[in-house]
Amino acid sequence: MAGKALILVENLSVPFDRRVWQESTTLRDAGWDVHVICPQGTKRDTEPYAEIDGVKIHRYPLKAATGGPLGYVQEYGSALWHTFRLARKVGRVDVVHACNPPDLLYLVAKRLKRQGARFVFDQHDLVPELYLSRFDRGQDFLYRAVCRLERLTYRAADVVIATNESYRDVAVSRGGKRPEKVFVVRSAPAVERFRQVPVEEALKKGKPYMLCYLGVMGPQDGVDYALRALAKLRDEVGRKDWHAVFLGGGDTFDEMVALSRKLGLSDQVEFTGRISDEDLLRYLSAADVCLAPDPLNPLNDVSTMNKIMEYMAMSRPIVSFDLKEARVSAGDAALYAPANDESEFAKLVAHLLDDPAERGRMGEIGRARVAGPLSWEQSSKALLAAYEAAVS
Structure with missing residues (x-):
């Protein structure tokens, strides 16, 4: 099953993002050649490129958003450009694994799908709910925009990874995904x-x-x-x-x-x-x-x-x-x-x-x-099952 996997993440650097790092090392241990594209950190994870424990990490500079929703438009636009740039450098992959937010990374995944990759959508946040909770602006134009981006991401995904059963229910009901294509991979600390x-x-x-x-x-x-x-x-x-x-x-x-x-x-x-x-x-x-x-x-x-x-x-x-x-x-x-x-x-x-x-x-x-029941050992089994479903 193992091949070349590319993980995309925007809101934290790696390996500082513990969930993404655990996923990366789990895939590495299963024989995958793992590449990660993520932003550079400010005090750690500052190198543009690092290979850590066999995981190849490509990082880009990113200025965090300020000034409300429009600041995020600028941040996400910059992140998307850098992600496209670095994805071309990584080359062809078997699986592209996009971790939201934002729900814009499906655009990179769609390009890689045209080259034969399978798309695993790792839904870290429900972005429409995040928008309502963070900005208190109601269901305005930007809310409708993020809802559309979520629908497009679900539509493009071959497999969805959810962090819990509530998110899985959303992927099935709102996202229209078949239940057998949605896997719960809970975030769990390495004890x-x-x-x-x-x-x-x-x-x-x-x-x-x-x-x-x-x-x-x-x-x-x-x-x-x-x-x-x-x-x-x-x-x-x-x-x-x-x-x-x-x-x-x-x-x-x-x-x-x-x-x-x-x-x-x-x-x-x-x-x-x-x-x-x-x-x-x-x-x-x-x-x-x-x-x-x-x-x-x-x-x-x-x-x-x-x-x-x-x-x-x-x-x-x-x-x-x-x-x-x-x-x-x-x-x-x-x-x-x-x-x-x-x-x-x-x-x-x-x-x-x-x-x-x-x-x-x-x-x-x-x-x-x-x-025990909430350990990463259990989550890692679900992660590998999701990858098997994506590539089979």
Whole structure:
């Protein structure tokens, strides 16, 4: 079955994009000659070309979008041009594997299909729902445009990879794909990367407890909900015995730092920006409770949150809003506040701080889930089955 595969990704560099890197190495181990086209990183993955562990990575310079939807038009146009350019350099392939967003990469796939390639569409995000959740502009012209691009991508794809059953249902119902051509490849942490290290009490800044948020900080990611919940934990619940750390960066990073100051949380909330894997283990090992504040919106309710999977890999208990796919991922490893209810979110955090036995039990449940039924070992089997369906 193995041949030459080209993976296209626009929103993160590789191997920083953990899902794409896991897919790449899984295919490599199955005998595929794997090429990846992606943007260059700013602090890592900066070389235009690198061969890492047998995976050939072609990178292009890309300026991130600013200024709303029109900024993304410029970003995606530049990314598409570079992707076409580098795809010509890679040459003929047996499979072109496009990871969205955006749903423009099907244009590259269609050109390669004319040369005999099969097209695997790896749907990381439901872009119409992403548009509604991020920009709050309703079903305007740009919304209708992204819906059309999604339809064209589905139509061009020989096989669709979905990150969960909710996305699979969309591919079948809205995308019109035959069920046997849609495979669920869940994002799953490599559990061997996540290990407990000795707790550094200094990270807690003199407080008995530490709370932790890990992930991107964009308009739909709920960091503002987390900060308001922490203010309520202090003001309504009367708890000041915690220090909170927010790990990661994103479009709203500066805005969230300003909001923490406005809420009077500067002395209890720390923003680290993006950190190394080693520091990630230090902070998560010291965390008593981890936060998944993604609010209910059209995208979040049906999306699998990587932060939840990584919290579980580190045996951390979680407080989340009550979202469909959050429950599928975490199960009993999390407590669930009613959607977008910041006061209840704060109360659940306080409940876990007072119950170390419950925290330990939830952590064990989470680790068992990501090491077992939700592991990458299971996802890799589905990935290889998708490729077999594409080429057979």
